[in-house]
Amino acid sequence: MRKRLTLILFVMVLAVLSACNKDEDEKVDVSDKSEVPQILDVQLKVPESVDVNGKVEMKAIVTQGSEDVADADEVKFEVWENGKKEESSLIEAKNNKDGTYVAETTFDHDGEFTIQVHVTARGMHTMPQANVKVGTGASHEEEEHHHEHTEGFSMHFMNPSDAKVGNDTTLMVHLSNGEDPLEKANVRYEIWTDKNPDKHEWIDAEETNAGEYTGSYKFPDAGTFTVKVHVENDEGLHEHEEHQVEVGK
Template sequence: MKKRIAIISIIMLVLMLAACNSSNNNSTDDEIPKMLEVNLQVQEKADVNAEVPFTATVTQGDEKVKDADKVEFEVWEEGKKDDSEMIEAINKKDGTYEAKKTFDHDGVFTVQVHVTARGLHTMPKTSVTVGEGATEEHAHDNHEDGDHDDHGNHEHGHHSEDFSMHFMEPDSIEKGKETEFVVHLQDHNEPLEHARVRYEIWNDEISDKHEWVDASETKPGEYAGSHDFSESGVYKFKIHVQNDEGLHEHEEYEVVVK
């Protein structure tokens, strides 16, 4: 009889442990944050000098995100990414974020929204054709610029029009203090994972030496690396991105060290 009770007790203990493990696993699954989803709405065509509304609806799972940390719309004319304009969005407190812009000439413009919320970042984009769109002369200029880029910024690399990079420049950088640099990468409106990201840092007025920092992927599409500047000044900061699919991109910035 005692033997039978002991066996039953062991079986009950095993079942309790199994139930506990199952509960823990479910708890872990629940803690995994869901990705941000952004529905970017911009009309496909617009008249010159007409006000064009931009709307981004941000959700996480079934919940509307009403408390995004930062939402900005970046706008640039086709072939002129370096001259892009950043427009801060207005939070409507219902999960939507809005802005407006008036275009003063014909052209094709890209509108990209940068959303940072709940420790996540996403940046989908679309385009709007204003007036007659790109003129033949402008299209020719863009083609020449594209050829130049293939031998310049994208030398020896594969340029993807669907690739996006957003550098989160620190508010302040002080010499002698470790500073973390974060960049968000996307390809085809999805986080670019498993890329090789390196920061190239130099200041020709201080030294001809270029320093390299390997960035690590901290979240899907988010890469972080840190650097300690020994001298104040204006530094060149180039972000290099590669992956096994042949992507090779780099963008250059300037950072000020106080």
Template sequence: MKKRHLAISTALIALLATGCAQNDEDTNASTDEEVSLVPISVDLTVPETGEAGETVQLSAAVTQGDEKVTDANDVEYEIWEEGKKEDSWMVKSEQKTDGVYEADAKFDHDGLYHVQVHVTARDMHTMPMKEITIGAGAEAQAATETEGEDSEEHHHGTEGFSMHFMEPEDVKVNEPSMMMVHLQQGENPLEKARVRLEIVVNDKKDEAQWIDLSEDKAGQYTGEVTFETAGTANITVHVEGDEGLHEHETHEITISE
């Protein structure tokens, strides 16, 4: 009888231990899931002013909740002069201290510039933006625009709207290439937009191809494209949304054999 009671007690202890272990696993899984749902946050630091030809330091502190994000996939700064988004340039960053990604930038002439940092980390993407005035800033820019206003149309775009086309690498003929676009309105992802790619290969506009992208995450739109011809493709991203939003940007990629 004692042996029987001992066996039953042992079995109950084993069941309790298994249940506790399972509860611990469930708790850990739940905690991990909760952490992953916390959005990443970026504190972008850009000086308000600077001088042409001098180095300007840019900084982005990336966090998730109270945690410093030291494993960001990509942190890159995009810079352009007011009204000239199509002439933007990119600057790579380096992580100087835990979760802080820095870069140096130079501006070759006076004007008002936009600095936008593109941060991809932990399956999320955000792209806050700030302005910097170089030298005489807007005054110099206004003079330049006045001189060229008869020959050039300036597109100012929707206030607070941001677009980032992730240019695919190593695009080859007859191999699917993933196209990805991130959209943001203010500090939030732009959801439920209509995003289409107009693709023209080797300037053959009469053979333009249209591809609809799908939103697989908040503000992230993707789709695959297969090119049948090597050469140069001009990809225009068209975005339409609520309240008359209609924006577009054109990017150029190379297709190899």
């Protein structure tokens, strides 16, 4: 009788140990599945000003965390004269296999131009852009729409690649002052389209992380919308920047 009781207790202990090991394995699996991939970061390097007909090197530096992304699916540079987005041209980038992607272009007349790089890699898409002054630059009327940022301030708008009519689209911008994130700013998105230029809608953004401000908007139509990011704070900062968002059906 005593031997039988001992055997039963031994079997019960084995069952408990087996259940504990199973729980530990399940905890590890859940932890692995919940790991979130790091954001894709793209730095666009272009000159601030160039001569008419001079060669312009365009470079995109693509990283994910501390890793250079040398396996992007697609990298293209889009170039247009400000106010003439519909006449833009796309230039395929050369992959240097070290996380950098390059191409060249030229401008045949004076003016203000925009260069935007489209990067698709590792299931993510981002499209930073920069302005380039060519020759004597834009006319006085065009210059009124151009704004120089305060020294040390930088703005990185995460242009949404999946904007669809009627869907909630996340608008996100990262702000920094020098090497530090710019916190506790008042950020608003002003949105309009050339189809209805007199109707401007305003979306208040919320600071979801340090220096990261997000809002949500349902685009009413397909086509190109202008999203103007307005940034202010209690120290007197007042910055703004315009971006073009393509909305699909």
